[in-house]
Amino acid sequence: MRAAERGFLLLTSHLGDPECKPLTVAQFRNLAKRVQEMEKPDGDRELTGDDLMMLGYGGDMAERILYLLSRQEQLDYYVNQAAQKDCYPISRISRLYPELLRKRLGMDCPGVLWAKGDSSLLKRPAVALVGSRELRQDNLRFAEEAGRQAAKQGYVLISGNARGADRAAQDSCLQNGGQVISIVADSLAKCKDTPGVLYLSEDGFDLSISSIRALSRNRLIHSMGLVTLVAQCTCGRGGTWTGTSQNLRHNWSPVFCFQDGSDAVRELIQMGADAVDVFNLTDLPALQKHNISFFD
Numbered sequence: 001m002r003a004a005e006r007g008f009l010l011l012t013s014h015l016g017d018p019e020c021k022p023l024t025v026a027q028f029r030n031l032a033k034r035v036q037e038m039e040k041p042d043g044d045r046e047l048t049g050d051d052l053m054m055l056g057y058g059g060d061m062a063e064r065i066l067y068l069l070s071r072q073e074q075l076d077y078y079v080n081q082a083a084q085k086d087c088y089p090i091s092r093i094s095r096l097y098p099e100l101l102r103k104r105l106g107m108d109c110p111g112v113l114w115a116k117g118d119s120s121l122l123k124r125p126a127v128a129l130v131g132s133r134e135l136r137q138d139n140l141r142f143a144e145e146a147g148r149q150a151a152k153q154g155y156v157l158i159s160g161n162a163r164g165a166d167r168a169a170q171d172s173c174l175q176n177g178g179q180v181i182s183i184v185a186d187s188l189a190k191c192k193d194t195p196g197v198l199y200l201s202e203d204g205f206d207l208s209i210s211s212i213r214a215l216s217r218n219r220l221i222h223s224m225g226l227v228t229l230v231a232q233c234t235c236g237r238g239g240t241w242t243g244t245s246q247n248l249r250h251n252w253s254p255v256f257c258f259q260d261g262s263d264a265v266r267e268l269i270q271m272g273a274d275a276v277d278v279f280n281l282t283d284l285p286a287l288q289k290h291n292i293s294f295f296d
Contacts, residue, residue: 001079004093005089005091005093005094006072006075007069008028008091008092008093008111008112009075009079009089009091009112010068010069010071010072010075011023011028011031011065011068011069011111012024012025012028012091012092012111012112013075013078013089013111013112013203013204014203014204015071015074015075015078015204016074016078016081016204016206017074020068021064022068022111023065023068023111024107024111025092025107025108025109025110025111026107028111029107031055031065034055034056035047035055038051038054038055046069047065047066047069048066049062049063049066052065052066078204081205081206082114082189082205082206085116085188085189085205085206086116086193087114087115087116087188087189087205088114088115088116089112089113089114089115090112090113090114090115090119090122091111091112092109092110092111092112096119096122096123097113097122098113098122098224100223100224101220101223101224104223104250104252104253105219105223105252108219109223110202110203110220112202112203113200113201113202114188114200114201114202114203114204114205115188115198115199115200116188116189116191116193116198116199116205117193117194117197117198117199118179118196118197118198119198121156121179121181121198122181122198124155124156124179125154125155125156125226126155126156126157126158126181126224126225126226127146127150127155127156127157127158127225127226127227127228127229127284128157128158128159128221128222128224128225128227128228128229128253129143129146129147129157129158129159129165129166129169129228129229129230129231130159130160130165130166130218130221130222130228130229130230130231130240130243130244131143131164131165131166131169131230131231131232131233131240132164132165132231132232132233132234132238132240133162133163133164133165134164135164135165135168135231135232136232136260138258138260139165139231139232139258139260140165140168140231141278142229142231142232142258142278142281143164143165143168143169143172143231143232144168144169144171144172145172145278145281146169146172146229146231146281147168147169147170147171147172147173147174147175147176147178148172148173148175148176148178149281149282149284150169150173150178150284151172151173151174151176151177151178151179152176152178153284153285155178155226155284156178156179156180156181157169157170157173157178157179157180157181158180158181158182158183158221158224158225159180159181159182159183159221160182160183160184160185160214160217160218160221161182161183161184161185161199162185162214162239165231165232165240166182168231169231170182170197174194174196174197178196179196179197179198180196180197180198181197181198181200181224182197182198182199182200183199183200183201183217183220183221183224184199184200184201184217185201185209185210185213185214185217186201186208186209187201187205187206187207187208187209188200188201188204188205188206189205189206200220201213201217202216202217202220214239215239215242215243218239218242218243218246219243219246219247219252221243222243222244222246222247222252222253222255223247223252223253225253226253226254226288227253227254227255227256227284227287227288228244228247228252228253228254228255228256229256229257229258229276229281230244230255230256230257230258230265230268230273231258232258232260232262232264233257233262233264233265233268234264235262235263235264235267236264236267241264244257244268244273245268245271248268248271248272248273249271254274254287254288255268255272255273255274256273256274256275256276256280256287257269257273257274257275257276258275258276258277258278259275259276259277
């Protein structure tokens, strides 16, 4: 691991300590900019409290930065523990980090992603799929067809590994020879090595599932695909609704909802989504080029 990546991990990661308060991406960027402008007569060396005071940091913030940088042994231990579970970090300054996350989320993108599986999938074109856990039959067919067509047309499928639409699409994609990026809300260490699957999580490789983590990962799913497909949604509530409405407000990716006649789809169309049917999935590149609407 390069020295720059070690520094990034030290400053922006919990390293298994939930009480730790790492720097945000914006705070890290600000620090890096100040350090670059600082005169270094003694060559490369570790930052001191005096350096940080000269850079304009108050006592509390300077102490926080120095503490984060001091966790060298903790970093080595955490990365080694991750490696024993076949997990590894991808920092925001790594060449492997998804470019669409940097572009679409800006300072809100995670400082570090933890991964398990084939990281080369991050460099391939992808489509995302989200949806409810309890699916009606037609909506289930849409999710399965989305996975099948992603595999057939050479796209990686991105989803959240939850029961329902996520797993229906993921399983269909894999069964048809495709590949999947699964962004999980549970412990990455628990994920079984699966050919064709890259598992990703935020904050750490060993964190348990929580509603906060489940909701937070929505922005990653919606931002990493060239388009986002919505298999089914409940109007006004639930993770799929929250993530999709956030996407439409922030314009992370084009949204295409399965036209099932529901109130949720009508509301999402009013917010800027487009309606599609199963037959539209046979030409995924066309969804990237122009918006399709049942109401044109």
